[in-house]
Amino acid sequence: QSALTQPASVSGSPGQSITISCTGTSSDVGGYNYVSWYQQHPGKAPKLMIYDVSNRPSGVSNRFSGSKSGNTASLTISGLQAEDEADYYCSSYTSSSTLEHWVFGGGTKLTVL
């Protein structure tokens, strides 16, 4: 069970759009539509931003969107705001006949310039 691959950091100016990638394999990201994205501010618990690849929980801004192509999922944040500066983690749920498990990406630090 290997971690999913994310860029260590991304940056953008207020109002711009950024995209964070999350690369896995056909056994996790590519095999299931169960990719989720979490935002984590320093000292806080992660907050769910996107689930099942592209769905937003109630209360999450529509500036956040998700997509997937093959073994790579992506989180796009449009109209960047200072409050979006945080760490972002992707996660994939996978299931087999003997194991249910969750795997995370290494995290991406978003800096709003």
Place this chain on the structure above:
Amino acid sequence: QLQLQESGPGLVKPSETLSLTCTVSGGSISSSSYYWGWIRQPPGKGLEWIGSIYYSGSTYYNPSLKSRVTISVDTSKNQFSLKLSSVTAADTAVYYCARLTTVINYWGQGTLVTVSS
């Protein structure tokens, strides 16, 4: 509103067993279709899924930790617990309890556990 709260020692000696409990309020831990689990985050590092227990009692562990982890449920107290044996400094982390389905939509606030003599 579902709430989860971790509790347990903040300092554990090397080679000993780390024990944490998560108390669930605002909902029943016996509710069907949910997993209850533990996730940790070493200081300055990323998230790592430790393991989960299904409402039926089935357990699933991260293969890298499986030999040292036990997760159990106490439905009478609406709690579930984590035991991690033979800890080393590498186990120093913030430990989160969570409710999981195909997504992790409820998290505890996290508790820092330091492994040190």
